Amino acid sequence: MNALDTFRDAVGESGAVCVRGGGTRWAVGGLPRPGTREVVAPSGVKRHDPAEMIVSVGAGTPLGDLREVLRPTGQETTLDGPDGCTVGGVLAVGHSSLRRARVGALTDALLEANCVGANGRTFTAGGPTVKNVTGYDLCRLLVGSLGTLALMGEVLLRTRPAPEHAMWLEGEVEPDEVAAACYRPSCVLWDGTTTSVCLEGYQVDVVEEVSILRRLGFREVGGSPVLPPFRARWAGNVPEGAVLEIGTGVLHQPLPADLPLVDPAVARLAGRVKVSFDPTGRLNPGRDPYREAA
Amino acid sequence: MEVLGPDRVTDGSAARRLYSRDGSVIEGGRAGPVCFPETTGEVVGCVQAARAHGRAFVPRGAGTGLTGGSVPCDDPVMIVTTRMNQILEVDRGRRVAWVEPGVVNLDLAHHLAGSGLHFAPDPSSQQACTIGGNVANNSGGPHCLAYGVTSAHVAAVEVVLSDGTVVVLGEEQGDSVGLDLRGAFVGGEGTLGVATKIAVRLTQDPPKVATLLLDFVEVADAATTVSAIIAAGVLPAALELMDRRVVEAVEPFVHAGYPLDAAAVLIVELDGLPGGVAHEVGLVTRIGSQGGARTVRLAADDAERDRIWKGRKSAFGAIANIRPDYYLHDTVIPRTKLAGVLDEVYAIAERHDLLVMNVFHAGDGNLHPLLLFDSREPGVMERVLAAGEEIVRASLAAGGVLSGEHGIGLEKRRFMSLQFSPEDLAAQDALRRAFDPDGIANPLKVLPTGASCGDVNALDVVPDGVWV
Ligand SMILES: Cc1cc2nc3c(=O)[nH]c(=O)nc-3n(C[C@H](O)[C@H](O)[C@H](O)COP(=O)(O)OP(=O)(O)OC[C@H]3O[C@@H](n4cnc5c(N)ncnc54)[C@H](O)[C@@H]3O)c2cc1C
Numbered sequence: 001m002n003a004l005d006t007f008r009d010a011v012g013e014s015g016a017v018c019v020r021g022g023g024t025r026w027a028v029g030g031l032p033r034p035g036t037r038e039v040v041a042p043s044g045v046k047r048h049d050p051a052e053m054i055v056s057v058g059a060g061t062p063l064g065d066l067r068e069v070l071r072p073t074g075q076e077t078t079l080d081g082p083d084g085c086t087v088g089g090v091l092a093v094g095h096s097s098l099r100r101a102r103v104g105a106l107t108d109a110l111l112e113a114n115c116v117g118a119n120g121r122t123f124t125a126g127g128p129t130v131k132n133v134t135g136y137d138l139c140r141l142l143v144g145s146l147g148t149l150a151l152m153g154e155v156l157l158r159t160r161p162a163p164e165h166a167m168w169l170e171g172e173v174e175p176d177e178v179a180a181a182c183y184r185p186s187c188v189l190w191d192g193t194t195t196s197v198c199l200e201g202y203q204v205d206v207v208e209e210v211s212i213l214r215r216l217g218f219r220e221v222g223g224s225p226v227l228p229p230f231r232a233r234w235a236g237n238v239p240e241g242a243v244l245e246i247g248t249g250v251l252h253q254p255l256p257a258d259l260p261l262v263d264p265a266v267a268r269l270a271g272r273v274k275v276s277f278d279p280t281g282r283l284n285p286g287r288d289p290y291r292e293a294a
Numbered sequence: 295m296e297v298l299g300p301d302r303v304t305d306g307s308a309a310r311r312l313y314s315r316d317g318s319v320i321e322g323g324r325a326g327p328v329c330f331p332e333t334t335g336e337v338v339g340c341v342q343a344a345r346a347h348g349r350a351f352v353p354r355g356a357g358t359g360l361t362g363g364s365v366p367c368d369d370p371v372m373i374v375t376t377r378m379n380q381i382l383e384v385d386r387g388r389r390v391a392w393v394e395p396g397v398v399n400l401d402l403a404h405h406l407a408g409s410g411l412h413f414a415p416d417p418s419s420q421q422a423c424t425i426g427g428n429v430a431n432n433s434g435g436p437h438c439l440a441y442g443v444t445s446a447h448v449a450a451v452e453v454v455l456s457d458g459t460v461v462v463l464g465e466e467q468g469d470s471v472g473l474d475l476r477g478a479f480v481g482g483e484g485t486l487g488v489a490t491k492i493a494v495r496l497t498q499d500p501p502k503v504a505t506l507l508l509d510f511v512e513v514a515d516a517a518t519t520v521s522a523i524i525a526a527g528v529l530p531a532a533l534e535l536m537d538r539r540v541v542e543a544v545e546p547f548v549h550a551g552y553p554l555d556a557a558a559v560l561i562v563e564l565d566g567l568p569g570g571v572a573h574e575v576g577l578v579t580r581i582g583s584q585g586g587a588r589t590v591r592l593a594a595d596d597a598e599r600d601r602i603w604k605g606r607k608s609a610f611g612a613i614a615n616i617r618p619d620y621y622l623h624d625t626v627i628p629r630t631k632l633a634g635v636l637d638e639v640y641a642i643a644e645r646h647d648l649l650v651m652n653v654f655h656a657g658d659g660n661l662h663p664l665l666l667f668d669s670r671e672p673g674v675m676e677r678v679l680a681a682g683e684e685i686v687r688a689s690l691a692a693g694g695v696l697s698g699e700h701g702i703g704l705e706k707r708r709f710m711s712l713q714f715s716p717e718d719l720a721a722q723d724a725l726r727r728a729f730d731p732d733g734i735a736n737p738l739k740v741l742p743t744g745a746s747c748g749d750v751n752a753l754d755v756v757p758d759g760v761w762v
Binding site: 014045048049050051052053074075087094102104105106107108115117120121123124125128129130131132133134135136137138140141143144145149150160161176179181197201202203204205208209224245247248249250260263265266268269270272273275276277290292294 | 296336387394434438442446455463468471472473475478481482498500525527529566568569573625627628629658693696697699700701702706714717719740
């Protein structure tokens, strides 16, 4: 029996069930209802094909393991998070990388997913190639769904050339000035006084842009600033202690944020999607992708 | 109920004939009333009128689709977006623009020219196709290799659902809140509702662009060079292949400088900051020469670059001089398999005594074999369809997929069961039913069912026993 079949049998055909990942973002969208059975997705990198820029992994693979396999080939995925979180967990939570402006949204990273549906049977979403519009785009729907529509067992991810060089800078400069001075910085953060910038690409280009930013008053720093733990959606100001991602509207703040107001018509549509995929509500009961601020 | 004035709805036979076809070879569609709404409210009215009369509705942009996506089955209400063609707002700071669905792709490009920003998807049909159609088909184009297809450039979309409610899916910035219903809607081929406003993401123009033309004596060498470039860690902005027949067709008109005796040429475009571009030009030149390129020419200036691209973009127009009709295919294969599958494509065409030309997005393995024929020749259509099916099967056998950018529509639903299991298709249908429980939004498209579409020809026959 292959790993996916074992996973399918563990999920079974009835009873509330959720997948235990690395536990690093366990509470996002709510905790599983008490009594929910925990299963574990297959782990391990199955196949990395650098010339196709794809990698096939068990959804239970820790991000650190995936990074280790990719690093020697000079490639990476756009999945972001601590080494201990799992590939499936990152996809289920659905937060894009801080470097999104350069590397793209997380929702574009998943090419194919072998899943177990609420009926306990396996199905495949997406396809094996880097470009594909065959049928409905279930992969993008699965990213950020918190495992409420189907449980991912094995996934095929897009890889990309890792940048040759990366550099973080900060300065007491308005973020708008960075936009005017740089070409596609991978990240720009603003805490109300200080702007932090990540530049990446070929070393010659990064060095050139660093010198431009230095003239604007930036200095080099060792890495990204430490971000406060809670996410919110920017509503026009950056409160004390918070850090705004310029370009995505995600606010990182010290305190939990109010939940977003969801248009009732959108909520009804989302509810129909949930019922259509999981009529008895057995997948991740207690979790709700809309019970998350950003 | 009165929804639109008499000048914006017609059930005259000329209009119904005109709107019964799209850019595909599919004939025999039957349109009902043809409506030209101008506002979201009017689209809601059209949908409600369809419901009230027990009819389906079909959204339609410019009708350039190549799979029969907007071909009507059984007299539906046609919702044509061509009068919803306003660019509503361009927010340069936040790099998003709100546009109506009927805005023509190239008009948006012209509108943004000089602003330092652009909308990345550039389908070869961009002179005519609409942003709404791009969204519905998740369209691609030469410059989608590094930057991603339409879905990566749609931040939010306002949709009229099939029950007449209006929803905005996605966010102007950042990830979708909750489920990525935006991502699910894009590529829905008009079966999930009508897009009435779209927030497109704008991409910063690259400070430096280098365009290279490589020519080869063997098609296989060109194909192998494509994957060698990617394997070396270079992700070009565009990487296109044209074979000898295409070169012969366009060069006399465009004078792009394509060598007429080449078996294939590659256009490689590299962009970004100057240092990296120079480095990659060196790398691609070396890989090309090692891979058998006879010459590697770097466009010296914008005029030369424009000529190189003009040849690529005129390919479809130029072939009209060779045969009156064409059938353009669209499959994707792993790029490392390009050489072998291209060989098969040539052999398939030869077996069916058809002319084939290849001009395609080689960088992501997106094949576009173009079968040329004259539909007046008796029996030719059968040969064209048989060859097409063999190309599809060869692509799937190589580990590929049915479509890279044109979608499924009516054309390929009979092949869906070759790629997907009944469980896979049931999951896709779960999404569709959630958006359109009554099955009135562009019915019969995408998923294979037993029912057939109007009087549509042989293309649409789904074999017995397939998934329903
Ligand atoms: C010569 C030629 C070259 C082409 N090159 C490319 C290419 O390089 N890349 C590529 O991807 N495609 C290409 N195409 C295919 C086609 O142009 C694209 O699919 C295009 O996006 C369709 O846009 P349209 O406005 O013509 O849509 P239509 O053909 O009118 O409709 C296409 C589909 O979209 C749906 N639709 C249209 N508008 C809406 C809306 N507002 N809301 C919901 N659904 C809607 C329709 O129901 C239908 O299913 C080419 C076609 C031709 C003829």
